[in-house]
Amino acid sequence: MKYFFKNIGYFLKEVGTILRLNPLSNLLSLVSTSLMFFILAMMIAGWWISNDVVEVIQGEAEINFYYHEDLQDEEIEELVNRVMTVDGVETALLINADEAYNRMVDILGKDAEVLKHFDDNPFNSFVEVKIDIHEIDAVISTLESIPEIENIRDNREILIRLREMGGLIKRIGLLVVVAVGVATLVAIAHIIRQGVYNNKEEINTLRLLGAPEGFIAMPFILEGLLLNLAGGLLAAVMTSFALMALYSQIQGPLPFIPMPPINGLIKGLVLMLILFSGTLGIAGSFLGLINSSKKGKIKVIKAMEQKK
């Protein structure tokens, strides 16, 4: 470390020389790492979004029930109050027929014209019950046992489907993280080994002049770090564009999907990409150096062994 800051300019210049000695394979490794990081980031974005969406929808988990039409107002009120005391129920709200009609008008928008074909309001009053998603089964079976309740509607299927999808994305995501990690590590290790090979004359001369191994290795570690960081940054740019395009595709026609705010998402992904690519870059460089220094050290070891 003592010679690191003194020589940082020299090390960076050396990195430049190493890169220039083999521009094509360095460029290719940059392209492939940035693509890998892009896939990784998109995977994580998908995971993040689906998690968020599931969470929001779960938070809004609700079931509706219809009661027997012959119930009196007091009986309805009593029923609603009774439902509110059920474990897992957060709120229960009576939606009368007029409100139900107005809601449908809102949802249909321009197409609300069709409702004019009815002479009467075709909708019934119902009770909207917000519940804790984890209690959904218990709540439904309790409600089913109440005789005044005629009919229950729930969105259990959608929720379960969403949760499954979230789990699947998570598993695939984990796989992609591992695969990208390993692939990047191997790619960087390989490029570093190539750099060491191309510079073996210089490395040998430095060794003969008594340069410490850390000093000799530093430009290669920096090379791996910078190459990977550049790949990570390129991926960050691609990811940002891709997400902005995705959001404009989804939010226009499907405004009710509760997507997480794009700024936070992009910021988080960029930070993750930088950390991930930097760490992998250094790790890959070490791997490449260990791999190529084995050959260099064999000579010394042999010389030592012979004495015995």
Next chain:
Amino acid sequence: MIEAKNVFLRYPDGTEALKNINLRISPGNILYITGASGSGKTSLLKLFMGIEAPTKGTLNILGESISQCSSKDIQKIRTMMGPIFQDFRLIKGRTALENVLMGMRFLRFSTRSMEEMAHDALARVGLNHKVNSMVENLSWGESQRVAIARAVVRKPSLILADEPTGNLDKENAVKMLELLSSFSSDETAIIITTHATHLIEDFLDCRHIVMEAGNLMEKGWVEGV
């Protein structure tokens, strides 16, 4: 500074390059090693630089016993040496100055004094006008002098020059040996291998050993004629 006792060196292919070498080199010595091609001159220098380790015997260099020390110790010994390789080992694509600096960056010099010393060393070998030239554009003799500047700039305790007169005519060979001797001091020993036995006789105050098929023969001190 260097002490070899009954040192043998056998290469993996079975070549007995050095046989029973006994040698003591003290600070201030200028030592010439001559001998036929293949007699073991370079092999001896390789031992001193820790490139090869003796297969038998004890070798002590700059306070470290080569048979017992770690690669870290060898690295440390090397920082106290100024090697001038037969093929110079300059780094292409770099200037003369950068080549001189490459042996100093990991030592305890400040950036400013490093640059100053490198310029001085290049001036000392007569290359102040080539400081910023790429080494691949330098002539053979100029390259050799860059290699010398790189070796001496670190103020080493031991300067090792392998065949510095190889490609030179008599006049330039003498100049080269004079240049190298000019770096000697009470703290610095210089070891030079050469084929030019006849030239050494012109030098006062130097030590001369002859290698013959891996054996070392001390010729004693050469007195100038």
